[in-house]
Amino acid sequence: ETGVTQTPRHLVMGMTNKKSLKCEQHLGHNAMYWYKQSAKKPLELMFVYNFKEQTENNSVPSRFSPECPNSSHLFLHLHTLQPEDSALYLCASSQDLWVASGGAKMNEQFFGPGTRLTVL
Amino acid sequence: DAKTTQPPSMDCAEGRAANLPCNHSTISGNEYVYWYRQIHSQGPQYIIHGLKNNETNEMASLIITEDRKSSTLILPHATLRDTAVYYCIVRVSGTYKYIFGTGTRLKVLA
Numbered sequence: 178e179t180g181v182t183q184t185p186r187h188l189v190m191g192m193t194n195k196k197s198l199k200c201e202q203h204l205g206h207n208a209m210y211w212y213k214q215s216a217k218k219p220l221e222l223m224f225v226y227n228f229k230e231q232t233e234n235n236s237v238p239s240r241f242s243p244e245c246p247n248s249s250h251l252f253l254h255l256h257t258l259q260p261e262d263s264a265l266y267l268c269a270s271s272q273d274l275w276v277a278s279g280g281a282k283m284n285e286q287f288f289g290p291g292t293r294l295t296v297l
Numbered sequence: 298d299a300k301t302t303q304p305p306s307m308d309c310a311e312g313r314a315a316n317l318p319c320n321h322s323t324i325s326g327n328e329y330v331y332w333y334r335q336i337h338s339q340g341p342q343y344i345i346h347g348l349k350n351n352e353t354n355e356m357a358s359l360i361i362t363e364d365r366k367s368s369t370l371i372l373p374h375a376t377l378r379d380t381a382v383y384y385c386i387v388r389v390s391g392t393y394k395y396i397f398g399t400g401t402r403l404k405v406l407a
Contacts, residue, residue: 222394285331290339290340291338
């Protein structure tokens with residue numbers, strides 16, 4: 178257990194559905210991240226939040242909508258997805274963004290187990 | 298950002314040392330080398346990181362060459378539970394971005 182939980186672990190949805198992925202961290206961290214891992218591709222950073230404020234949107238299509246109501250929770254709202262959006266979606270958290278603390282171990286990212294999303 | 302290259306796969310006998318190489322020939326002076334691993338169906342897990350000096354923790358050792366153009370992650374006594382994809386990542390100091398590559402798939406054999 179890394180202290181980062183994600184629900185659901187598996188999700189199958191149609192292209193017209195609306196669903197949400199949830200991430201919760203129990204580590205008291207200030208920064209949270211969404212990553213996408215497609216089959217046979219490297220992890221791609223999607224969004225970054227620091228103290229509930231979005232600091233990065235890595236050119237993610239608008240059909241993915243993040244929400245960070247507080248430093249412990251992060252959501253990814255999904256609507257009108259495409260089959261190519263099928264992937265493992267990973268949430269991570271870190272004490273701070275690394276800008277603040279250089280290379281200290283405290284800035285390692287703790288990943289959740291991911292949500293395996295299949296879009297039909 | 299500096300890029301890393303790793304062999305796509307490696308095998309290691311259980312109980313032996315696993316040495317995973319990584320080339321980062323374009324690394325600059327303020328860039329750290331991080332290693333993570335991803336066991337099947339789990340999120341990536343931090344292993345170790347370093348800048349210039351060799352580092353050791355309870356999980357592994359990291360050997361960085363003097364010119365910093367390559368590094369080796371050493372798992373001293375590999376177990377079956379070490380079977381995973383290992384990622385070598387270079388991160389610019391002052392940024393939070395990891396640039397993940399495709400990693401090395403390590404298979405520990407009984």
